[in-house]
Amino acid sequence: MNTLKFYPKALRETYEKNILMSGISKDPSKYHNKIILISIIIFILSLPVFFFLKLNLLFSLLVLILVNLFFYFRISLNATNRLKRMENVFPDVISL
Numbered sequence: 264m265n266t267l268k269f270y271p272k273a274l275r276e277t278y279e280k281n282i283l284m285s286g287i288s289k290d291p292s293k294y295h296n297k298i299i300l301i302s303i304i305i306f307i308l309s310l311p312v313f314f315f316l317k318l319n320l321l322f323s324l325l326v327l328i329l330v331n332l333f334f335y336f337r338i339s340l341n342a343t344n345r346l347k348r349m350e351n352v353f354p355d356v357i358s359l
Contacts, residue, residue, distance in 0.1 A: 265292040266299045278335065285341035302330040 306327040
């Protein structure tokens with residue numbers, strides 16, 4: 264199942280491009296499926312914690328969103344860092 268299809272087209276294309284540019288050799292949809300699976304597992308594990316702490320269970324939903332944002336920014340920063348390193352190594356190639 265391609266979970267990237269849940270995102271708007273522009274965000275999906277940016278996400279796929281960042282996954283490829285960050286040096287991840289896996290298929291972007293498979294990598295994103297793994298991220299979603301990790302997020303759901305953390306979400307499920309956080310439900311009993313918030314229940315026993317007598318907090319609102321919507322905080323678990325917030326955890327799900329924050330984990331997804333964490334992975335998105337991590338991939339984006341890795342792609343940017345990799346591009347900066349390539350610019351430092353090959354400054355003349357990029358200016359062409």
